Amino acid sequence: MPEIILTNIDKNYGGAARNAVEGLNLRIEDGDFLCVLGPSGCGKSTTLRMIAGLEHPTAGSIRVGERVVDDVEGSVLVPAERRGMGLVFQNYALWPHLTIERNVAFGLELQRVAKADRQSRVDQVMETMGIAQYRDRYPSQLSGGQQQRVALARMLAVNPSVMLLDEPLSNLDSRLRLEMRAELKRIHESFRSTVVFVTHDQWEAMTLATRIAVMLDGRLQQVGTPTEIYDQPANRFVAEFLGNPPINMIELDAAEPLAAGAAEYLGRHGIADAGTLGIRPEALRLDAGAAAAGSEDWAVPAEVVAVLPTGGNWIVECMSAGRRLFAVTSVPPRACPGDRVTLLAAPDAIHVFDVEGKRMTLAPRSGFHTQK
Numbered sequence: 001m002p003e004i005i006l007t008n009i010d011k012n013y014g015g016a017a018r019n020a021v022e023g024l025n026l027r028i029e030d031g032d033f034l035c036v037l038g039p040s041g042c043g044k045s046t047t048l049r050m051i052a053g054l055e056h057p058t059a060g061s062i063r064v065g066e067r068v069v070d071d072v073e074g075s076v077l078v079p080a081e082r083r084g085m086g087l088v089f090q091n092y093a094l095w096p097h098l099t100i101e102r103n104v105a106f107g108l109e110l111q112r113v114a115k116a117d118r119q120s121r122v123d124q125v126m127e128t129m130g131i132a133q134y135r136d137r138y139p140s141q142l143s144g145g146q147q148q149r150v151a152l153a154r155m156l157a158v159n160p161s162v163m164l165l166d167e168p169l170s171n172l173d174s175r176l177r178l179e180m181r182a183e184l185k186r187i188h189e190s191f192r193s194t195v196v197f198v199t200h201d202q203w204e205a206m207t208l209a210t211r212i213a214v215m216l217d218g219r220l221q222q223v224g225t226p227t228e229i230y231d232q233p234a235n236r237f238v239a240e241f242l243g244n245p246p247i248n249m250i251e252l253d254a255a256e257p258l259a260a261g262a263a264e265y266l267g268r269h270g271i272a273d274a275g276t277l278g279i280r281p282e283a284l285r286l287d288a289g290a291a292a293a294g295s296e297d298w299a300v301p302a303e304v305v306a307v308l309p310t311g312g313n314w315i316v317e318c319m320s321a322g323r324r325l326f327a328v329t330s331v332p333p334r335a336c337p338g339d340r341v342t343l344l345a346a347p348d349a350i351h352v353f354d355v356e357g358k359r360m361t362l363a364p365r366s367g368f369h370t371q372k
Helices: 044-052 100-110 115-128 144-157 174-191 202-208 226-231 236-241 257-268
Strands: 004-011 021-028 033-037 059-064 067-071 085-088 162-166 194-199 211-216 219-224 248-251 274-279 285-287 298-309 314-320 323-329 340-345 350-354 359-363 367-370
Touching (some): 033 044, 044 162, 044 194, 144 174, 174 202, 194 202, 211 226, 211 236, 219 226, 219 236, 236 248, 236 274, 285 323, 314 340
Antiparallel strands (some): 004 021, 274 350, 285 340, 298 340, 314 323, 350 359, 359 367
């Protein structure tokens, strides 16, 4: 399967003041399951459509394997139907007047595949996707999850070298979404295709992707594995976009005791120019007494406001010096609303960002530094 390389991509619609995509450089590795993640309007669907050939860059180039499919400066443009890619949209786009079998065979018919080969391929894909028993039905007779499987089967039937999926699970309920995530994972492992998956759902990205590309306002913010994105966010936006409950953020320029204490803690590690200190809720530990914190632990007194069970975890809402902080624990907390506790976090669980929102990390023996 080919790698995909986007180089210096800009996309502007009709002379707009701001580019929909700007300065995008992205390498999608052979066999990747890359999730393009970001809020609405960040440019993720536009990026997918440019890879597919449904939109064309205003500047830059796109290469798939050894073939350049878009190059504005070189006046190269390979149409969508000649790029060898499969595309699944959010709304499935099934033909309502065709049976499920005919829908799955549609792409093969366009490619003029011989009837016997076409039937063999359709039978194989429908069996793999678990929809063979619906071959004589019409899309309106299927559930949303079944229709999604048909859309995926139609794409897989043409054996695309690259699979492009634009928020394909958005119209499904939570249970079907979970089932289809597992299905997509299995499809990727079985077919080993290069997959580009657009979503605004962080959990879809975290559970499906081999790598995640986070975008904001048309610009790429960070690319990495799910673990890298979550544990080492490149900037404050990435840190706040991923996580539920969201990361606790303490503004260090605020005139409050909590900010002063956080600044003093960082000062002990040799830094005085940080803008924000962040701690993910699951990294906060609760001690019901006046805890004997480790010398390197960040520690603050707090009062428990609420304990919220979520099924497998408990969210503990606390107030410290007028600031709301959330902790998450996988064991029943012994603290109750009104209890005084100490909140603790180890140094390696603390995220620090400079005044511009760039990540700063704790370097061995030399304090914090801005990540390049």
